[in-house]
Amino acid sequence: xxxxxxxxxxxxxxxxxxxxxxxxxxxxxxxxxxxxxxxxxxxxxxxxxxxxxxxxxxxxxxxxxxxxxxxxxxxxxxxxxxxxxxxxxxxxxxxxxxxxxxxxxxxxxxxxxxxxxxxxxxxxxxxxxxxxxxxxxxxxxxxxxxxxxxxxxxxxxxxxxxxxxxxxxxxxxxxxxxxxxxxxxxxxxxxxxxxxxxxxxxxxxxxxxxxxxxxxxxxxxxxxxxxxxxxxxxxxxxxxxxxxxxxxxxxxxxxxxxxxxxxxxxxxxxxxxxxxxxxxxxxxxxxxxxxxxxxxxxxxxxxxxxxxxxxxxxxxxxxxxxxxxxxxxxxxxxxxxxxxxxxxxxxxxxxxxxxxxxxxxxxxxxxxxxxxxxxxxxxxxxxxxxxxxxxxxxxxxxxxxxxxxxxxxxxxxxxxxxxxxxxxxxxxxxxxxxxxxxxxxxxxxxxxxxxxxxxxxxxxxxxxxxxxxxxxxxxx
Amino acid sequence: xxxxxxxxxxxxxxxxxxxxxxxxxxxxxxxxxxxxxxxxxxxxxxxxxxxxxxxxxxxxxxxxxxxxxxxxxxxxxxxxxxxxxxxxxxxxxxxxxxxxxxxxxxxxxxxxxxxxxxxxxxxxxxxxxxxxxxxxxxxxxxxxxxxxxxxxxxxxxxxxxxxxxxxxxxxxxxxxxxxxxxxxxxxxxxxxxxxxxxxxxxxxxxxxxxxxxxxxxxxxxxxxxxxxxxxxxxxxxxxxxxxxxxxxxxxxxxxxxxxxxxxxxxxxxxxxxxxxxxxxxxxxxxxxxxxxxxxxxxxxxxxxxxxxxxxxxxxxxxxxxxxxxxxxxxxxxxxxxxxxxxxxxxxxxxxxxxxxxxxxxxxxxxxxxxxxxxxxxxxxxxxxxxxxxxxxxxxxxxxxxxxxxxxxxxxxxxxxxxxxxxxxxxxxxxxxxxxxxxxxxxxxxxxxxxxxxxxxxxxxxxxxxxxxxxxxxxxx
Numbered sequence: 039x040x041x042x043x044x045x046x047x048x049x050x051x052x053x054x055x056x057x058x059x060x061x062x063x064x065x066x067x068x069x070x071x072x073x074x075x076x077x078x079x080x081x082x083x084x085x086x087x088x089x090x091x092x093x094x095x096x097x098x099x100x101x102x103x104x105x106x107x108x109x110x111x112x113x114x115x116x117x118x119x120x121x122x123x124x125x126x127x128x129x130x131x132x133x134x135x136x137x138x139x140x141x142x143x144x145x146x147x148x149x150x151x152x153x154x155x156x157x158x159x160x161x162x163x164x165x166x167x168x169x170x171x172x173x174x175x176x177x178x179x180x181x182x183x184x185x186x187x188x189x190x191x192x193x194x195x196x197x198x199x200x201x202x203x204x205x206x207x208x209x210x211x212x213x214x215x216x217x218x219x220x221x222x223x224x225x226x227x228x229x230x231x232x233x234x235x236x237x238x239x240x241x242x243x244x245x246x247x248x249x250x251x252x253x254x255x256x257x258x259x260x261x262x263x264x265x266x267x268x269x270x271x272x273x274x275x276x277x278x279x280x281x282x283x284x285x286x287x288x289x290x291x292x293x294x295x296x297x298x299x300x301x302x303x304x305x306x307x308x309x310x311x312x313x314x315x316x317x318x319x320x321x322x323x324x325x326x327x328x329x330x331x332x333x334x335x336x337x338x339x340x341x342x343x344x345x346x347x348x349x350x351x352x353x354x355x356x357x358x359x360x361x362x363x364x365x366x367x368x369x370x371x372x373x374x375x376x377x378x379x380x381x382x383x384x385x386x387x388x389x390x391x392x393x394x395x396x397x398x399x400x401x402x403x404x405x406x407x408x409x410x411x412x413x414x415x416x417x418x419x420x421x422x423x424x425x426x427x428x429x430x431x432x433x434x435x436x437x438x439x440x441x442x443x444x445x446x447x448x449x450x451x452x453x454x455x456x457x458x459x460x461x462x463x464x465x466x467x468x469x470x471x472x473x474x475x476x477x478x479x480x481x482x483x484x485x486x487x488x489x490x491x492x493x494x495x496x497x498x499x500x501x502x503x504x505x506x507x508x509x510x511x512x513x514x
Numbered sequence: 515x516x517x518x519x520x521x522x523x524x525x526x527x528x529x530x531x532x533x534x535x536x537x538x539x540x541x542x543x544x545x546x547x548x549x550x551x552x553x554x555x556x557x558x559x560x561x562x563x564x565x566x567x568x569x570x571x572x573x574x575x576x577x578x579x580x581x582x583x584x585x586x587x588x589x590x591x592x593x594x595x596x597x598x599x600x601x602x603x604x605x606x607x608x609x610x611x612x613x614x615x616x617x618x619x620x621x622x623x624x625x626x627x628x629x630x631x632x633x634x635x636x637x638x639x640x641x642x643x644x645x646x647x648x649x650x651x652x653x654x655x656x657x658x659x660x661x662x663x664x665x666x667x668x669x670x671x672x673x674x675x676x677x678x679x680x681x682x683x684x685x686x687x688x689x690x691x692x693x694x695x696x697x698x699x700x701x702x703x704x705x706x707x708x709x710x711x712x713x714x715x716x717x718x719x720x721x722x723x724x725x726x727x728x729x730x731x732x733x734x735x736x737x738x739x740x741x742x743x744x745x746x747x748x749x750x751x752x753x754x755x756x757x758x759x760x761x762x763x764x765x766x767x768x769x770x771x772x773x774x775x776x777x778x779x780x781x782x783x784x785x786x787x788x789x790x791x792x793x794x795x796x797x798x799x800x801x802x803x804x805x806x807x808x809x810x811x812x813x814x815x816x817x818x819x820x821x822x823x824x825x826x827x828x829x830x831x832x833x834x835x836x837x838x839x840x841x842x843x844x845x846x847x848x849x850x851x852x853x854x855x856x857x858x859x860x861x862x863x864x865x866x867x868x869x870x871x872x873x874x875x876x877x878x879x880x881x882x883x884x885x886x887x888x889x890x891x892x893x894x895x896x897x898x899x900x901x902x903x904x905x906x907x908x909x910x911x912x913x914x915x916x917x918x919x920x921x922x923x924x925x926x927x928x929x930x931x932x933x934x935x936x937x938x939x940x941x942x943x944x945x946x947x948x949x950x951x952x953x954x955x956x957x958x959x960x961x962x963x964x965x966x967x968x969x970x971x972x973x974x975x976x977x978x979x980x981x982x983x984x985x986x987x988x989x990x
Contacts, residue, residue, distance in 0.1 A: 039673075039694060057692075065827030066695035066852050125826040126800040131766075132857040135712035136737065139860050152668070162666070170664040179872075184655050188646040188840035190638070192628070197515075216533075218515060219542035224866040231865050236611035257864050261612065290607075324602040350601040351541030364664035366871040376542050381608040384615050388733050389707050390700040390866065395842040396655075397870035 039152070041083055050085050054093040062102060062113050068125040073103060073111040082153050138256035143462055143480050150469055158503040161474040162494045163300065163361070163449050169420055169493070170364040171404065171413045178403045186395050193383035193391075195222025195371075196398035202405040203371055210333060213346045213355070213373070221379045223386070224393055225370035226330055227255075229356040232372075232382045233291075233326060234261040243287040247275055251300040251328075252293055253482030267482070268292075270299060272443070274306030277314040284321050292318060292325045297332040297341045301481045301489040302452045303445030305341050312347070319350050326354045330361045331448040333414055336422040340447075351375045359401060361449060361493075362414060368393070369401040418447075421493060424500060425451065428492040431504035439511060449493035452478075455486050457514045464488070467513055473506035515628070517559055526561050530569040538578060538589050544601040549579060549587045558629050614732035619938055619956050626945055634979035637950040638970045639776065639837070639925050645896055645969070646840040647880065647889045654879045662871050669859035669867075671698025671847075672874035678881040679847055686809060689822045689831070689849070697855045699862070700869055701846035702806055703731075705832040708848075708858045709767075709802060710737040719763040723751055727776040727804075728769055729958030743958070744768075746775060748919070750782030753790040760797050768794060768801045773808040773817045777957045777965040778928045779921030781817050788823070795826050802830045806837045807924040809890055812898040816923075827851045835877060837925060837969075838890060844869070845877040894923075897969060900976060901927065904968040907980035915987060925969035928954075931962050933990045940964070943989055949982035 042053040061067050073079070076094065080087040094111055097103040105111040139145070147161050186196075194200065200220040207213040223229045230252070238244065240262025246252045248267035258265055266283050268275040274296060283289050296306035306314070318325050325344060332340035345355035358370030372382070386392065404410055428451055429444050441454040455464075461477030468475060478487025488507075495503055518529040537543050549555070552570065556563040570587055573579040581587040615621070623637050662672075670676065676696040683689040699705045706728070714720065716738025722728045724743035734741055742759050744751040750772060759765045772782035782790070794801050801820060808816040821831035834846030848858070862868065880886055904927055905920050917930040931940075937953030944951060954963025964983075971979055 040692070060690075061692055061694065061852070064690045064692060064695065065824055065829075066692060068827035068851050071851070071853070125795070126798050126828050128800075128827075128851055128853045131713040131800065132853050134715045134718075135857075135861070136716060137711040137861045137864075139857065140864060145860065148669075164665055167663060167665065172661070172664065175664070175872075176660055179655055179660050184652055185648070186842075187643060188648065188651070188842040189640055189643065190841045193624075214536075214540045216516070216537055216540060216542060218537065219540065224869075227864065228866040235613040237607040239610045240612060242610075255864060260864075319601070322602045324604075324607065348541055351544035351604075352602050353541075365666045365867070366662075366664040368867065368870040374542075375544050375547070375604055376537070377547070377604045377608050381611075381615065384621065385611075385613045388613075388616060388703065388731060390704040391841070391844065393700075394844040394870055394873035396651075396873045396876055400872055 039082065042085060051089045051092040051096065054083065054085070054089065055096045058093070058097060059102060067113050068128065069113050069115045070125070071113045073113070075110060136260060138260045140256060141254060141480060143465070143477060144254055147465075147474055147476065150474055156472060157469070158473045158499045158506060159494045160490045160492070160503050160507075161476045163491050164365045165361070165417070165449075165493050166496055168496070169417055171410070174404060174407055174409045174413060175364075175400065178400060178407065182403060184396065184399060186399050188395060191392045191395055191398070193387040194218075194379060195220065195393065196395060196402065199369075199398045199402040199405075202402045206405045207357075207373070211340065211343050211346055213343065215373050219373055219376060219379060221372045221374065221383055221386075222393060222398060223358075223370040223372060224368040224390075225358045225360050225365070226328055226356050227370075228386075229370055229372045230255070230293075230326070230328070231257055232386055233354065234258060234263065236382055236385045237378065238263055238291060242291070243283075243289040244291045244293060245280060245283050245289045246293045247295065247299065249301055249478065249481035249483035249487075250293070251295065251481060254480045270302050270304055272304060274299070274304055274310055275314075277310055277317050280314070280317055280321070280323070284323065289323060292323055293328065294325060294344070295328040295330075296344060297329055298334065298445050298448030300331070300448070301450055301476070301478065301483075303443070303448050303450060305445070305447075308342065311342070311344055315344060315347055315352070318352055322352075324352050324354060326356065328356045330358055333362045334418055334421055334449070335447040336418055337446060338415070338418060345373060354378065359404075362417065363404065367397060367401060369397060421447075421449065424492040424495075424497060427497060427500045428490060428504065431501045435504055435508045436511070439508075449491050451490045451492060453488050453490055455488060455511070457486075457511065459486060459511070459514055461485055461488060464510055467510035468507055471506040471509045473503050473510070475507065515558065518561060527565045527568040527572065530559065530561070530565065531572045534569070534573060535578060543589050544604065545589050545591045546601065547589045549589070551586060612736060614736045616732060617730060617956060619941070619953060620730055623941070623950055623952065626950055632948060633945070634949045634975045634982060635970045636966045636968070636979050636983075637952045639967050640841045641837070641893070641925075641969050642972055644972070645893055647886070650880060650883055650885045650889060651840075651876065654876060654883065658879060660872065660875060662875050664871060667868045667871055667874070669863040670694075670855060671696065671869065672871060672878065675845075675874045675878040675881075678878045682881050683833075683849070687816065687819050687822055689819065691849050695849055695852060695855055697848045697850065697859055697862075698869060698874060699834075699846040699848060700844040700866075701834045701836050701841070702804055702832050703846075704862075705846055705848045706731070706769075706802070706804070707733055708862055709830065710734060710739065712858055712861045713854065714739055714767060718767070719759075719765040721756060721759050721765045721768045723770060723775065725777055725954065725957035725959035725963075726769070727771065727957060730956045746778050746780055748780060750775070750780055750786055751790075753786055753793050756790070756793055756797070756799070760799065765799060768799055769804065770801060770820070771804040771806075772820060773805055774810065774921050774924030776807070776924070777926055777952070777954065777959075779919070779924050779926060781921070781923075784818065787818070787820060791820060791823055791828070794828055798828075800828050800830060802832065804832045806834055809838045810894055810897055810925070811923040812894055813922060814891070814894060821849060830854065835880075838893065839880065843873060843877060845873060897923075897925065900968040900971075900973060903973060903976045904966060904980065907977045911980055911984045912987070915984075925967050927966045927968060929964050929966055931964060931987070933962075933987065935962055935987070935990055937961055937964060940986055943986035944983055947982040947985045949979050949986070951983065
C-alpha cells in the first residue's frame with residue numbers, strides 16, 4: 039500500500055493530507071466513509087500518531103472530513119461545496135452476499151503481516167523466498183522464447199501442462215492418469231472451491247478431519263454444507279468413524295489431507311488407507327484427497343497417495359506447486375473422473391475463464407526441467423533443517439510448557455501449550471513481541487493449540503520467533 | 515484433446531482401444547460410465563465411424579465395455595474380473611451444485627469449436643492471433659529478467675500493475691484513481707462473478723440491458739438474483755426506465771456495457787449518461803460499468819466512461835486486456851470504492867488466492883511499454899477493416915435478408931435476419947457448412963437475431979463465413 043516518501047522535503051503530514059484528498063476526490067472514499075483511527079493509520083503508514091493527528095486536523099479545517107467523539111473521523115457529506123447526493127449505502131452491499139468473508143482471526147493475521155514489516159512470520163504456510171526456484175524460473179523465462187497461442191485457453195487447462203503433469207504424477211506418485219482427467223486450477227484453494235460449488239448442494243453433509251485447514255475456509259459454510267468431524271489421531275483418522283457418520287447423516291463426501299496433515303502433521307497409516315478406500319467404495323462416497331505436502335517428505339519417500347491406490351475412480355486428487363515450488367505461481371491441479379472434470383471446467387469458465395497461458399506455459403517448463411528434481415531435494419533438506427531449528431528452540435526455551443510430535447514432512451509444527459490459554463489473546467501478546475502464528479482454534483481445534491510454520495521464517499529468525507512466543511506465554 | 519497418431523504403423527482402431535483401456539483402468543471412466551456415441555467419438559477424434567465401431571467391438575470382446583441397444587455403450591461394472599464395487603454415482607454429483615452449468619447453446623458452440631478444426635469462427639468474441647501483441651510480449655519476457663517475489667500476492671493484486679493501471683486509466687480514459695481502489699481480476703468475467711457473489715444476496719433485484727452478454731452467463735441465476743430488463747435502443751438504454759424498475763422492484767444494482775455494447779454495438783448517448791448518473795445517484799443505486807471495448811474506438815476517441823464522470827463513487831468500473839491485447843493473459847481490473855475492493859479481495863482470496871505474479875508482472879510491463887499505444891492503434895485499424903469486410907460481404911451476399919448498423923468500435927456486428935428463423939436451428943445448419951456464430955437468443959433477445967464477430971476470423975475467412983451463413987439461410 040501507499041507509504042509517505044521520506045526522501046522529499048514535503049512534510050509527512052502534508053503528504054498524507056494530499057493522499058487522502060486524492061482518494062476522497064476520486065470517489066474511492068465516498069461521502070460518509072469512515073477513516074481509520076489515528077492509531078491504526080499511524081501503524082499502517084509507519085509514522086507517529088502525532089503526524090496523523092496533524093493531517094486529520096488539516097482535513098477537518100478544509101471541511102473535507104468531520105470528526106465526532108466516539109464515532110471517529112468520516113468523509114464529509116458536503117464536500118467541495120457540492121450539494122450532498124445519495125451515494126449508495128456501500129455498507130449494506132459489502133455486508134451482504136452469499137459468500138462469507140474470511141474468519142476475523144485470519145483477517146487480523148493477514149492485516150498484521152501486510153502492514154508490520156519487521157514481524158517474524160510463523161503463521162503463513164508457505165516457503166521462504168530463498169526456497170523458491172527463482173533461478174530456474176529466471177532461466178526458463180530468458181531461454182525459451184514464448185510463442186504460445188494467446189487466445190482463450192481450453193477450460194481444462196493448457197494441454198502441454200496437463201501432459202507434463204501426467205509424467206510428473208507417474209514419476210513422483212506412481213499415479214496413472216491421462217491429460218483428459220487433469221483439470222488445471224489456480225491452486226488447491228480453487229479446486230476445493232469448485233468442488234463445494236459444483237458437486238455439492240446446500241444441506242449436503244460432508245466429513246472433514248478435526249482439526250483441519252478446511253475450518254479456516256468459510257467456503258464450506260458459504261456453500262451451505264453440513265460439516266461433520268473425523269477426529270485425527272496420531273496415525274490419522276479412524277475409517278470406521280466414516281461408517282458411523284454415514285449411518286447418522288448420509289455424508290456425501292469426505293475431505294482428507296492424509297499426508298503431513300495440516301495443521302497436525304500426522305500421516306494416515308497405510309493399513310488405514312486400504313480400509314478407508316474399501317469403506318468409501320462400499321458406501322459409494324467420494325474422497326477428496328488434498329495433497330499439497332507429500333513431496334516435502336524429509337526422507338524423500340512420499341507417502342503412497344490414496345489416488346494411486348484407487349481402482350474405482352472415487353478419489354478426487356488435489357495437488358499444487360504452492361508448497362513445493364512457489365505459491366505466487368498459482369498453479370494447482372485436480373485429477374478426477376471425466377464427468378467431474380467436465381462439470382468443473384464448465385463452471386470455472388464462468389467464474390474466471392481459466393488461467394493465464396503465460397503462467398501455465400512456465401509451469402510446464404518448470405515441471406519438465408531437469409533442475410526441478412534437484413530443487414525438490416534441496417527443499418526437503420532445507421525444510422528438515424528448519425524444522426530441527428524450531429524443535430531445538432522449543433525444547434531449549436519452552437521445554438515442558440509445550441508438547442509436539444515433529445512430522446517427517448510438511449511445513450508446520452502443531453504444538454499443544456500445557457497452560458490454560460486463550461489462543462487469540464496469546465496471538466495479540468505475540469504480535470506485540472513481533473511474532474505471528476496461527477491459533478489452533480482457526481482449524482477447529484479446542485483451545486491450547488498453536489500452528490507454528492517453520493517454512494516461511496528465515497533460518498536466523500526461527501529461534502527469535504520461539505523466544506517471542508515464550509515471552510508472550512510469560513503472561514500466563 | 516487426444517488424437518490418434520497417424521504417423522505410426524499401429525492401426526487407428528487399436529490406438530483408440532488402448533486409449534480407452536487406459537482411461538478406464540485409471541478410473542477416469544469409472545464402471546458404468548457412458549462412452550460417447552460412435553458418431554460423436556468419430557467426430558471428436560477425426561476418424562471414420564467404422565474405425566470407432568471396430569474399436570468398440572474390440573472393447574466389448576475384452577469385456578471391458580457393454581453395449582445395449584438404445585442406452586449406448588458403457589464401461590462394464592465387472593472389469594478385469596474384479597468384483598463390482600459401489601463407485602460413487604458421479605452423475606448425482608455433477609448434476610448437483612448451486613453453481614449452474616453454461617447454457618446448452620454455449621456449450622454446443624464451444625464443443626464444436628474445440629473439436630472441428632476447419633470451422634470459420636464468427637462466434638468467439640476475441641481477437642485473431644495476428645492481432646495479439648505477440649512480439650511485444652516475446653521481447654518483454656526475454657529482455658526484463660524476472661526477479662519478483664514468488665510468495666502469496668497482495669489479495670488486491672500486484673502493486674506495480676495497479677500502479678501502471680492508474681496511469682493507463684488516466685491517459686486513455688481521463689480517469690482519476692489510486693492503487694488502493696484497483697482490484698486485479700482474471701478478467702471482466704471474474705469481476706462480475708465477485709460482484710454477484712459478494713455484494714448481492716439471493717432475491718435481490720438487478721437491472722440488466724436487454725439484450726445483454728450477461729444473459730449468456732448463468733452466474734446471475736446461480737446467485738439467485740431477480741433480473742429486470744432495460745431495453746437497449748439505438749442510443750442505448752432509457753434512464754427513465756430505471757426509475758420505473760426501482761419503484762416496482764427496488765432494484766439494487768444496474769449492470770451496463772455502455773460503450774460498443776455487447777451484442778448490439780450501440781453506445782450510450784452522452785446526454786443520457788449525465789441523466790443516468792443523476793438518477794442512479796438520487797436513488798443511491800450503484801452502476802456496474804463493464805467496459806471491455808472502448809479502446810477499440812475506430813476513430814481513436816473512446817467514449818467518455820461513466821466512471822470518469824462519477825463524482826459520488828457509485829460506479830464499479832470493469833476493464834480488461836482480453837479485447838484490447840489478448841484474452842489468454844487473463845488480466846482484468848475493477849475500480850471501486852475502498853470498502854468494496856476490500857470485501858471482494860477478501861472473498862477472492864478464498865476462491866483462488868489471486869493471480870500468478872508472472873502474468874501480472876508481464877501485464878505491468880505491457881501497459882508501460884511504449885509499444886502498447888502503437889499496438890492499440892494498429893488494432894483499431896485492423897478491426898475497422900475487418901468490420902468493413904463483413905459489412906461488404908453481408909451487403910453483397912445477403913442484401914435485404916439482413917439489417918444491421920455497423921458500430922464505430924467493438925468486435926461484433928448485430929444482425930437482424932429478415933426471415934422467420936429458429937436461431938438454434940440456423941446455427942446447426944451453419945455448422946454443417948463450416949460456420950459458427952452466436953444466436954441472439956443466447957443474449958436474451960427475441961428470435962431472428964445473430965451476433966457475428968469479425969475479430970476472430972482471419973481477413974480471408976470473413977467472406978466465406980458470410981457465404982456459409984447465406985447457404986444455411988437458403989433452407990428458409
